[in-house]
Structures are given as structure tokens and as C-alpha cells.
Amino acid sequence: MIPATYARVWCIDFEFSHQPGGLPLPLCMVAREHRSQELVRVWLADGVQSCPIPFNKSDLIVAYYASAEIGCFLELGWSIPAVLDLYAEFRWLTCGETVPHGRGLLGAMLFHNLPTIGAEHKAEMRELALRGGPYSEDEKIDLLDYCQSDVDGLALLLQEMAHKVDWPRAVGIRGRYMIAVARMEKVGIPIDSKNLTKMIKHWEELKTDLVQAVDPDGEVYEWKDNHFVFKQDRFALMLKRMNIPWPKSDAGKLLLDEDTFRGMARCLGGKIALIHDLRRGLAEMKLNSLEVGPDERNRCMLSPFASKTGRNQPSNAKFIFGAASWLRGLIQPKKGKALAYVDWSQQEFGIAAYLSGDAKMQEAYLSGDPYLAFAKQAGAVPPDGTKETHGDIRNQYKTCVLGVQYGIGAAGLGVRLGLGECWANHLLKMHKRTFQEFWAWSDRVEAWGMLRGELESPFGWRCSFHKDPNPRSIRNWPMQSAGAEMMRLAAIYATEAGLAVCCPVHDAFLIEANTKDISEAVARMQQVMRKASEVTLPGFPLRSDANVIRYPERFGAGAPMWDRVQGLLVKLSKRKSVAV
DNA sequence: TCTATATCACCC
DNA sequence: AAACGGGTGATATAGA
Numbered sequence: 001m002i003p004a005t006y007a008r009v010w011c012i013d014f015e016f017s018h019q020p021g022g023l024p025l026p027l028c029m030v031a032r033e034h035r036s037q038e039l040v041r042v043w044l045a046d047g048v049q050s051c052p053i054p055f056n057k058s059d060l061i062v063a064y065y066a067s068a069e070i071g072c073f074l075e076l077g078w079s080i081p082a083v084l085d086l087y088a089e090f091r092w093l094t095c096g097e098t099v100p101h102g103r104g105l106l107g108a109m110l111f112h113n114l115p116t117i118g119a120e121h122k123a124e125m126r127e128l129a130l131r132g133g134p135y136s137e138d139e140k141i142d143l144l145d146y147c148q149s150d151v152d153g154l155a156l157l158l159q160e161m162a163h164k165v166d167w168p169r170a171v172g173i174r175g176r177y178m179i180a181v182a183r184m185e186k187v188g189i190p191i192d193s194k195n196l197t198k199m200i201k202h203w204e205e206l207k208t209d210l211v212q213a214v215d216p217d218g219e220v221y222e223w224k225d226n227h228f229v230f231k232q233d234r235f236a237l238m239l240k241r242m243n244i245p246w247p248k249s250d251a252g253k254l255l256l257d258e259d260t261f262r263g264m265a266r267c268l269g270g271k272i273a274l275i276h277d278l279r280r281g282l283a284e285m286k287l288n289s290l291e292v293g294p295d296e297r298n299r300c301m302l303s304p305f306a307s308k309t310g311r312n313q314p315s316n317a318k319f320i321f322g323a324a325s326w327l328r329g330l331i332q333p334k335k336g337k338a339l340a341y342v343d344w345s346q347q348e349f350g351i352a353a354y355l356s357g358d359a360k361m362q363e364a365y366l367s368g369d370p371y372l373a374f375a376k377q378a379g380a381v382p383p384d385g386t387k388e389t390h391g392d393i394r395n396q397y398k399t400c401v402l403g404v405q406y407g408i409g410a411a412g413l414g415v416r417l418g419l420g421e422c423w424a425n426h427l428l429k430m431h432k433r434t435f436q437e438f439w440a441w442s443d444r445v446e447a448w449g450m451l452r453g454e455l456e457s458p459f460g461w462r463c464s465f466h467k468d469p470n471p472r473s474i475r476n477w478p479m480q481s482a483g484a485e486m487m488r489l490a491a492i493y494a495t496e497a498g499l500a501v502c503c504p505v506h507d508a509f510l511i512e513a514n515t516k517d518i519s520e521a522v523a524r525m526q527q528v529m530r531k532a533s534e535v536t537l538p539g540f541p542l543r544s545d546a547n548v549i550r551y552p553e554r555f556g557a558g559a560p561m562w563d564r565v566q567g568l569l570v571k572l573s574k575r576k577s578v579a580v
Numbered sequence: 581t582c583t584a585t586a587t588c589a590c591c592c
Numbered sequence: 593a594a595a596c597g598g599g600t601g602a603t604a605t606a607g608a
Contacts, residue, residue, distance in 0.1 A: 232604075256588075289601095307598055316591070316600040324590060343592095348597095406596040416596085476597040483592095484598095506592040506598090 001162045002034070006082070007058035009034035011154040014044075014072040015125075015147045017132040020318075021293035021300070023186060026072040027129055028140070030147040032155055034062075041144050044076065045133050051078040060084055062158050064105045064150075066175065067304065070182035083175035086157055089165055091305040092174070096454075096464035109153055112160040116153065121146070169460045173488060174305070180491040180501075181304050181312075188297035189320055189502045189510060190339070191290075192332040192554065199330075199565065200287050202572050209568050214274040232256065235275075244268065287327070289317035296334075302503065308473075309480040310461040310488075311506060321505050329562040331510075331555035338518035338550040342525045343508030344486070344533065345543040346370050348405050348479045351486075354537040355478055356441035360434055362540065371398035378430040400427040405479060407472025442475050449474035457481035458536050459489075482536055483507055490532035499525055515550050522546045 002009055012031040016024040026044040031053060033039075042052050053059070059081040063069040066085035073080050090108040101107035109116050125146040128139060135143065199206070211221045219238050222231045235256075239246050246264065247255045265276035291300040298320045306313035316322030320331060333339045344350070349370050353361035364373035372390070375381040375397040381390045396417060403413050413424035432439050449455050453466040455474065461481050465474055487504055494501050494509065499521060502510040509529075513521035526544050533542035549555055556562065 229603080309598055311592085311598065313599055317602090319591095319600095322591060322600070347592095403596065406598090408596045409594095411594095412596055470595090470597085472595075473597060480592095480598060508592080 002060075002158075003167050005058070006060040008036075009060045009062060009158075010053065011062045011151050011158060012069055013063065013147050013150045013154065014069050015129045015143050016068070016072055017129050019293065021188075021291035021298060023293070023299070024068065024071045024075055025132065026075055027133070027135070028144050028147055029072070030144060030151045031061075032148075032151050034155065034158065039148075041148065043140050043144065044072075045135070049076060051076070055079060055081040057081075060171065062086060062154060064108070064154055064157075066178040067181040067185060067302070070179050071185060074182055074186050080179055082171050083178055084158075084165070084171050085175050085178045086154065086161060088174040088178060088305050089161060089170055091310075092166075092170075092460075092462065093161070093164060094464075095310070095462060096308050096466070098467070105150060105153060105157070109157055112157065114153070114156045114160060117149075166460055173459055173485075173492070176492050177304065177488040180488075180495040181302050183495040184491065184501045184503055185299055185302060187500050187502050187512065188293065188299035189331055190334050190337065190512065191292050191296050191298050191320065192330050193292055193296040195332075195569075196287060196290070196292065196330055198569055198573075202569060203287070205572055206565060206568055209572075210278055210564075214271070214278045220275060238271075242271075244272070287323075289315075290320060290323070291318040298331075307484075308463050309477060310457070310484040311480070312504060319503075321503065321510075324561075325556060326559035326561040326565075328556035329554050329559060329566075331549075332553075333512065333515075333549060333551045335551050336515055337512055338515045338548060339502070339555070340511050340513075340518060340522045340525065340549070341505075341508055341547045341555070342511065342522060342529065342544050343505070344483075344529060345545050347483050347486075347507040347542060349401060350533075350540070350542045351479045351482045351537065352405065352438060354540040355482065356435075356438040358435050358437035358441070360436075361438050365542075368543075369394075371395075371401055374401060374431070374434060377434045380430070396423075396427060397430075400424075400431055404428070404431055405476060407475050445478055446471050446474050449477070455481075457485050459485045461485060486532050486536040486542075489535055490529045493528035493532060494525060497524060497528060499528075501525075518548055518550065522548060 010031045010033055012029065014029045015027045017027060018024045028041070028043045028045070031040045040052050042049065055078070060083070061069070061081050062084045064085070065087040066083050070080060070083065086108065087103070090111070091103065094111070099107055099111055101110040106116050106122070125143065128143060215221050220230060220235050222229050222234065261276045265273040290298060292298050300314055300318035302312045302314050304312045314322060320328065331339065346365065349361070350365045353365045360377055364370040364377060367373040369387065372381065372385070372387055372394045375390065375394055376383055376385065378397070380393050380397065387394055396419070399417055400413060403416065408416070410421045410425040410428055413428065414421035417424060445455070449465050450469055450471065453469070454462060454464050455477050456462045457478065461484065463477060463481070483506070487507065490509065491501065491504055494511070500512045502512055509525065511521055511525050526546060529544045530541045534540070
């Protein structure tokens with residue numbers, strides 16, 4: 001059951017209010033000690049509060065979605081004890097299964113057939129907390145009671161789950177990672193919010209400008225509910241007028257996906273090409289839901305352990321790294337600060353090389369340019385060839401390598417390369433011939449996953465593949481989940497070392513430091529990332545690359561769409577000042 | 581008019 | 593039957 005090393009085990013919950021993009025404002029806390037049943041209830045919103053429980057090394061706190069609780073600890077300046085997060089453990093337990101009542105505390109309780117009394121006015125209480133203060137005495141009691149009801153539920157859940165928990169990893173990795181998550185969520189990402197405000201304000205004008213440059217008569221785009229929408233039927237009429245045959249789906253609908261559109265635009269040029277650019281540009285230009293706090297930082301839930309592979313899956317609408325990449329120009333360090341985007345080089349390729357034990361693949365990784373190395377190993381590029389002399393062929397081998405990691409077939413690779421299935425087949429054959437050990441391993445993974453219906457990653461993250469198993473998903477899972485484990489370790493090491501980590505991005509981190517300290521911060525980050533990779537893949541550390549952005553530089557320099565939009569904004573503000 | 585579903589765009 | 597993994601979210605369309 002619960003390891004005896006923990007003298008006291010506190011089920012704990014906070015209620016807090018918070019603005020989108022802002023930091024949590026703790027309202028109250030309830031904690032109950034598992035063995036003694038000692039109950040602590042504190043109201044926190046009326047001034048400075050020191051921690052009512054003298055936490056030390058022999059305390060364990062148990063929470064559901066602990067990053068929220070730890071976020072409150074951080075705001076209150078309390079020291080943080082060891083953490084068991086039953087959300088992370090519930091995800092671990094049921095990963096790959098569809099759970100009937102969701103991933104929340106109630107869902108986990110219902111999953112374990114626990115009674116969920118007092119759950120009926122959850123929404124009401126959540127609203128009350130979100131509303132923020134001041135609160136009447138009755139409201140304070142309501143919130144504390146509600147908070148306590150969650151703690152009672154949590155205690156039941158702990159009782160039920162304790163014997164299933166892999167304690168060393170649950171506390172030592174996953175709980176510890178939830179602390180790192182809280183720290184990263186607190187740091188957040190500096191945003192050029194003036195620019196963001198401008199973009200939001202002139203949004204429709206920007207869009208109108210972009211649309212009208214291409215479709216002045218509104219032949220394809222319709223003005224509806226205050227904005228332009230691409231209308232398929234109008235586009236079909238235009239194609240008819242222009243006598244253009246267009247690929248259709250089996251159901252007879254126009255195929256408007258990027259590949260088809262790109263192909264048609266390339267062949268036809270003219271208005272089709274312009275509309276293609278426009279569609280690409282307009283896509284995902286949604287900025288209203290981006291969560292930017294009053295201190296001009298993008299903060300949102302990082303949604304740890306959300307995917308089957310254990311990756312974080314923050315909301316694409318709320319998280320700047322979820323938006324189209326040209327919008328990263330909005331990421332800008334404040335005066336005197338610098339940012340660095342540090343990512344593992346060819347992370348999944350390196351993981352595959354290690355896990356499969358394929359010597360050729362390891363050699364290719366160690367060469368520094370796995371794609372070129374593969375092309376050389378396959379005899380497609382001479383030993384003295386370089387990225388510069390054999391760029392095109394290297395790109396083909398690169399696409400092949402990346403595709404294989406996702407389980408691509410010859411047909412898919414052919415389309416992707418635009419070179420046909422026959423050539424794609426040749427590339428895949430070269431991959432299989434060159435990396436024989438990798439393929440033998442991958443075959444074993446598929447067989448094992450299919451037969452056993454479950455896979456496990458280096459530190460015990462697991463996933464069930466019982467329902468509708470997809471062989472390509474099974475083959476990819478070990479690489480992606482090991483990547484996620486490595487990322488968790490690096491996040492733990494980095495935040496515990498005091499580095500200001502703004503956020504994780506699957507195989508990368510954004511960090512922040514004073515401009516004069518950024519080089520050292522990058523070096524330390526690269527060091528912890530190397531350590532995390534070597535702990536995950538003993539004897540096979542992975543390299544990382546770093547991209548440093550110093551004030552007043554901004555992220556993602558050179559994105560054409562960014563420059564175009566900025567140019568339009570200048571034009572718009574000039575037009576405004578002339579009108580005035 | 582609202583909701584469910586399909587399709588597609590973006591991210592790593 | 594098709595065959596590119598893990599995701600979130602917007603939009604169009606169909607159906608109630």
C-alpha cells in the first residue's frame with residue numbers, strides 16, 4: 001500500500017480563482033491526513049497565509065491534477081513536499097482505454113465504483129471560485145465545504161488506487177513532473193501583447209485585405225457574420241466558369257486538402273495559386289482565445305499525460321505553440337531578457353536507434369546528420385557528399401526516415417515526395433536493407449503489442465492497445481513515449497536546478513534568462529537535456545540544438561506571413577491616421 | 581437554430 | 593478497406 005517512508009499522507013485540494021493567462025489566486029485549502037484523519041481547513045484569500053501544515057521530507061501530498069495545487073503553493077510561497085497525483089496515476093492506469101466518465105476526479109471515482117455524493121453543485125461552486133472575491137462568510141463556508149467534499153472523494157480514491165500505484169515512479173517521476181509543470185505554467189511565455197492587441201483589433205480588416213487582394217469580387221469568399229468564409233459551392237462555380245477539372249472525393253465533394261490544392265495551384269497558377277496562399281495564410285489565424293495574462297505572458301494548462309504516449313496536450317487555441325508557426329513572431333523577450341528554444345536533435349530517430357540496438361542507425365545518429373548518413377549508407381550519396389552537394393537526395397532520405405517513424409507505406413511516401421510509389425518503394429527498401437535491426441525490433445514491437453495488448457516505456461508509462469489496435473500506432477508508440485519520458489525528466493532537472501523554463505514543446509523547451517546570462521542558461525539546459533536522454537537511453541545521450549532570441553528580436557524570424565501581416569498593420573494604421 | 585459528424589489545418 | 597504516429601480545434605454540412 002502506501003510506503004511507510006511517508007509518515008503523513010495529506011489528501012489536499014485548493015479552490016482558486018484565476019484570469020485566463022494569469023496566475024492562480026488561492027481562495028482556500030482543505031487537507032486531510034490519511035491515517036490520523038486530521039482535518040485542516042483554511043481560508044487563504046484575506047491576506048498573507050503561512051502554511052498551516054509543517055510539511056517536511058516525511059510528508060506526502062495527494063492531489064488530483066496536482067499542478068493546480070502546486071501552483072497555489074508557489075503563489076503562497078509554501079515549500080513543496082513529495083507529490084502523488086491521482087490524475088497522472090489514473091491516466092497511467094487507463095491509458096489507451098476509453099473511460100466512461102472522463103478523466104476528472106468524478107470520472108476516476110465513478111470508474112472505481114465509488115460514491116460521488118456532493119458532486120451535484122460542482123459547476124456552481126466552480127463558478128463561485130472563478131468569480132473571485134470578495135466573498136461573504138456563507139460563501140466562504142460553501143467553498144470550504146465544497147473543497148472538503150473533493151478531499152473526501154480524493155481520500156476514497158486513494159484507498160482504492162493505492163495498491164495499484166507504482167510508488168517510486170508515481171512520486172519520483174510523475175508527481176515530481178507535476179511540480180515541474182506548475183513551475184513552467186507559472187513562468188509562461190513572454191508575448192508582444194501590443195502587437196497581439198493590434199492584430200486582434202484589426203483582425204477583420206487584415207483578413208479583408210488578404211481576401212480582397214485575391215478575390216476582389218467575392219466570387220469565392222462570402223461575407224457572413226462579420227467575416228469572410230471560403231465557400232465550397234462558390235469555389236465549385238468558379239472552377240466551372242474557368243473550365244477547371246478538380247479532383248473529387250468518392251462522395252463527389254471537391255478535395256480541398258493541402259496536398260490537392262498545392263498540386264492544382266502548382267499546375268494552374270493564377271487565381272487558384274492565390275487562393276491557395278490565402279487559404280494557407282488565413283488558416284488558424286485565431287488569436288482571441290490565446291491566454292495572455294496582465295503581465296503579457298502566455299500561460300495555460302499544459303495538460304500533462306493527456307495523450308496515449310504520455311505527452312502534454314495543451315489547447316491549441318490557448319497555447320501560442322499550438323497556433324500556426326508564423327504567429328510565433330508574437331513571442332518576444334522583454335527588455336533585458338532573452339529566450340532560447342532548445343530541442344533534441346532528431347529525437348525519435350535517436351530513440352529508435354537506441355531501443356532497436358541497430359548499429360547502423362546509431363552510427364547514422366552519431367554522425368550528426370542522420371539523413372545524409374543514411375543516404376550514404378544506402379549508397380545514394382558518395383562518402384564525401386554533403387548537405388550542400390546532395391541536398392535533394394538527402395531530403396528524400398529524410399522524408400523516408402521521418403515517414404518510417406510514423407509507419408508510412410510506399411503509396412503515402414510517394415505522394416509526400418511527389419515522386420511516385422515506385423521510387424518511394426525503393427527508398428523504403430533501402431531503409432529496410434540499411435536498418436535491418438531496426439525493422440526486426442519494430443516487427444517485434446508490433447507482434448508484442450498486438451498479442452499482449454499493452455506496451456510499456458522506459459520508466460513504466462504504459463498504454464493498452466486492446467480496442468482497435470493500429471499496427472503503425474504500436475510501432476510508433478515506444479519512440480514517442482520514450483521521448484515524453486525524456487522530456488519529463490529534463491523538465492524536472494531543469495526546474496529543480498532553478499532554470500526559468502517557459503514551456504515544453506514535445507521535444508523542446510523554451511527557456512528565459514537575462515540577456516547576459518542566456519548563454520550559460522542554454523549550456524545548463526543542454527546539459528540537463530543530455531542527462532535526461534542518457535538516463536532514458538543509457539549510454540546513448542542525444543544532442544540538442546539551441547536557438548537564442550535576444551530582445552528586441554522575436555521568435556521565428558523570416559516567416560513571410562508574419563512580415564506580410566505586419567506590413568498590412570502599418571498600412572492600416574496609416575489609413576486610420578489619414579482618416580482622422 | 582442547434583448539435584453531431586466529417587474533413588481538414590495546424591503543431592511535434 | 594485502407595494503410596502516416598500523437599494531438600486540438602475550426603468549419604461545413606447534414607439532420608433533428
